[in-house]
Amino acid sequence: MRDRPLNAIVAVVVFAAMMVGASIELQAMRDRMYPPRPLDEDSLYIQSGPMLRRLTVAYNALAADLYWIRAIQYYGDGKRRLASHARVPDPPPMIAAATSDAYSLLYPLLDLTTSLDPRFNIAYRFGAVFLAEAYPSGPGRPDLAVKLLEKGLAERPDKWEYMEDIGFVHYWYDHDYRAAAEWFRKASLAPGAPWWLQSLAATTLAQGGDRQSSRVMWEAILQSSEVGWQRQDAERRLLQLRALDQIDDYQKIVDDYASRAGAPATDWAPIIRARSWPGTPADPSLTPYVLTGGRVTVAQSSPLWPLPDEPQRADSRPPS
Amino acid sequence: MKATAWIAINVFRESVRDKVLYNLVFFAILLIAASYLIGQLTAGQDVKIIKDLGLAATSIFGLFIAVFIGIGLVSKEVERRSVYSLLAKPIHRYQLLIGKYCGLVLTLVVNISIMAAALYVVLAYMSWGVSPAAARIWDAPALDPALLKAASLLLAELSIVTAIALFFSTFSTPMLSAAMTFGLYIVGHFTNDLRNFADLVDSPAAARLARGLSWALPNLAQFDVRADVVHGVPVAFGYMGLACLYAAVYVAMLLAISVLVFSRRDFK
Numbered sequence: 001m002r003d004r005p006l007n008a009i010v011a012v013v014v015f016a017a018m019m020v021g022a023s024i025e026l027q028a029m030r031d032r033m034y035p036p037r038p039l040d041e042d043s044l045y046i047q048s049g050p051m052l053r054r055l056t057v058a059y060n061a062l063a064a065d066l067y068w069i070r071a072i073q074y075y076g077d078g079k080r081r082l083a084s085h086a087r088v089p090d091p092p093p094m095i096a097a098a099t100s101d102a103y104s105l106l107y108p109l110l111d112l113t114t115s116l117d118p119r120f121n122i123a124y125r126f127g128a129v130f131l132a133e134a135y136p137s138g139p140g141r142p143d144l145a146v147k148l149l150e151k152g153l154a155e156r157p158d159k160w161e162y163m164e165d166i167g168f169v170h171y172w173y174d175h176d177y178r179a180a181a182e183w184f185r186k187a188s189l190a191p192g193a194p195w196w197l198q199s200l201a202a203t204t205l206a207q208g209g210d211r212q213s214s215r216v217m218w219e220a221i222l223q224s225s226e227v228g229w230q231r232q233d234a235e236r237r238l239l240q241l242r243a244l245d246q247i248d249d250y251q252k253i254v255d256d257y258a259s260r261a262g263a264p265a266t267d268w269a270p271i272i273r274a275r276s277w278p279g280t281p282a283d284p285s286l287t288p289y290v291l292t293g294g295r296v297t298v299a300q301s302s303p304l305w306p307l308p309d310e311p312q313r314a315d316s317r318p319p320s
Numbered sequence: 321m322k323a324t325a326w327i328a329i330n331v332f333r334e335s336v337r338d339k340v341l342y343n344l345v346f347f348a349i350l351l352i353a354a355s356y357l358i359g360q361l362t363a364g365q366d367v368k369i370i371k372d373l374g375l376a377a378t379s380i381f382g383l384f385i386a387v388f389i390g391i392g393l394v395s396k397e398v399e400r401r402s403v404y405s406l407l408a409k410p411i412h413r414y415q416l417l418i419g420k421y422c423g424l425v426l427t428l429v430v431n432i433s434i435m436a437a438a439l440y441v442v443l444a445y446m447s448w449g450v451s452p453a454a455a456r457i458w459d460a461p462a463l464d465p466a467l468l469k470a471a472s473l474l475l476a477e478l479s480i481v482t483a484i485a486l487f488f489s490t491f492s493t494p495m496l497s498a499a500m501t502f503g504l505y506i507v508g509h510f511t512n513d514l515r516n517f518a519d520l521v522d523s524p525a526a527a528r529l530a531r532g533l534s535w536a537l538p539n540l541a542q543f544d545v546r547a548d549v550v551h552g553v554p555v556a557f558g559y560m561g562l563a564c565l566y567a568a569v570y571v572a573m574l575l576a577i578s579v580l581v582f583s584r585r586d587f588k
C-alpha cells in the first residue's frame with residue numbers, strides 16, 4: 001500500500017527530468033537550425049547618476065557593483081568583438097577613436113558606477129586604464145580617463161594613486177610629459193605617497209618619452225602593483241618595449257638587405273635565406289613579425305599588437 | 321512583564337515554525353554563497369562585492385521578514401478570531417502588542433545573526449590563503465569586525481520598520497499595511513531630500529510642510545553605513561549610539577500610538 005505513493009513520486013520525478021532534458025534538446029536544436037542573431041546593441045536606459053542613486057534607494061553600493069560588472073563585460077566584449085574583426089587594417093588610432101562607437105557606453109557605465117559608489121577605488125583606476133587604452137584595445141579617450149580620475153579626486157582629494165594615474169595617462173597616452181611630471185609631483189606631496197614618486201616626477205621631466213625611462217616606469221609598476229591584472233598589463237608593456245628594441249634591430253637588417261638588393265623586401269624568405277635563420281623572427285610573445293612594405297611590425301594576431309606610439313623626447317625645461 | 325516575555329517567546333516560536341521564514345533565511349544564505357560566483361567576474365573586487373551583496377541580502381530579507389510577519393502580528397489574530405481567547409486571559413492589550421513586537425525583533429536578531437555568520441563564513445573562505453600583498457588592495461580586511469556595526473544599525477532600522485508594520489497592522493488590512501510600510505520605508509530613505517526640497521519651493525507653507533515632514537517621518541538613511549564599512553571608513557560609536565537612541569525613541573513613539581489604537585479597537 002505504501003509503495004503506491006512512492007511509485008507515483010518516482011514516476012513524476014522521472015517524467016519531469018525527461019521533460020527538462022527534452023526542453024534543453026529542443027532549445028539546442030532550434031539554435032542549430034535557426035542560429036540566434038548576435039546582440040550587437042547595448043543600451044543604457046538611465047544615464048543620470050543622481051537619478052539612479054534615488055532609484056536604488058538603500059542599495060546604491062550593490063547597484064554600483066552590478067554596473068561595474070557590466071562595465072567590465074562591456075569593455076571585454078567590445079575588445080573581443082574588435083579583435084575578431086582585426087583582419088581589416090584599422091585606421092590610425094585617434095581617427096578611429098573619434099569615429100568608433102564600439103565603446104560609447106564605457107564612460108557612462110563607469111560614471112554611473114562611481115556616482116552610485118563614490119569610493120569605488122578600482123572603478124576609477126581600472127576604468128581610467130580601459131578608457132585611455134588606444135583603439136581597438138579601448139576607446140582611446142585619455143581625456144575621459146582623466147575626467148574619471150578627477151571625479152575620484154574630488155571625492156577623495158588625498159588619494160595620491162589617482163594623481164599618479166592621471167600622470168600615467170598624460171605620460172602614456174597624451175605624451176604630455178610636463179603635465180605627467182606635474183601630476184607625479186602633486187602625488188608625491190600627498191600623505192602616504194611612496195618616496196619614488198618624486199624621482200619619477202624628475203625623471204619624467206628630464207627624460208620623458210625615452211624608451212629606457214618607460215621601461216624603468218613599467219618595471220616600477222610591476223614591482224609595486226598588488227593587483228594581478230595590473231601586473232599582467234605591466235608585463236605586457238615590458239614585452240612591447242622589448243619588441244620595439246627587436247624591431248629596431250630587424251629593421252636595420254631589412255634596410256640593409258633593401259639597399260643591397262636595390263628594392264624593399266616584400267617578405268622574410270630572401271632575408272631568412274641570406275642570414276641562414278631557422279625561420280621567421282618572432283616577437284617576445286613568440287608570434288612571427290610581419291614585413292609589409294619594407295617595414296617590420298608585430299602581427300595583428302600577436303598579443304602585443306598594437307604597439308605603443310613611439311613618443312617624442314620631452315622638453316627638459318621645468319614646468320612654469 | 322512576565323506575560324509580555326511569554327508572548328514574545330511564543331511569537332518567536334511561531335516565526336521559527338513558519339516555513340516562509342525558513343525560506344527567507346535559506347535564500348539569504350544561498351545568495352551570499354552565490355556572491356562567491358559573482359565575485360569571480362569583478363577584476364579583483366570579489367571581497368567588496370561579497371560584502372555589498374551579503375549586507376544587501378541581509379537587509380532585503382530582514383526587511384521582508386519585518387514587513388510580512390509584522391503586518392500579520394495583529395491582523396492574523398483578528399482574522400483567526402484567536403484575539404478573543406487571548407484578550408480573555410489576564411493580560412492587558414498593551415502587553416499583547418509589546419510582546420508581539422519584542423517577539424518579532426527577537427526573530428530578526430536571530431535571523432540577522434545567522435546571515436552575518438554566513439557572510440563571515442563566505443568571506444573567510446574567500447580570504448583563505450590570500451597573500452598580505454594581494455589583500456592590501458582591499459579597503460578593509462575581509463573579516464572586518466566593523467561589518468557587525470553595519471548589521472547592528474540594520475537591526476535598529478528594521479526595529480523601526482517592524483514598529484511601523486505593527487502600527488498599521490492594528491487598524492488596517494495586511495495588504496494595505498504592507499503597501500504603507502514599504503512606502504514609509506522608501507520615504508524614510510529620502511528625508512534628507514525632503515529637507516532640501518524645502519529650499520527649492522517658493523511657497524513658505526509648502527517649505528514648512530516639507531521641513532516638518534522631513535523631521536517627523538522616520539529617518540532611515542542614517543542607519544545605512546554599509547558603504548562606509550565596506551570601504552573601511554570608520555563609523556564612530558558615538559554616531560551608532562545616537563542612531564540607536566533615535567531608533568529606540570521612534571519605536572517607543574510608534575508603539576505608544578499602536579497601543580492607543582489597539583486598546584480602543586472594538587473587536588465585536
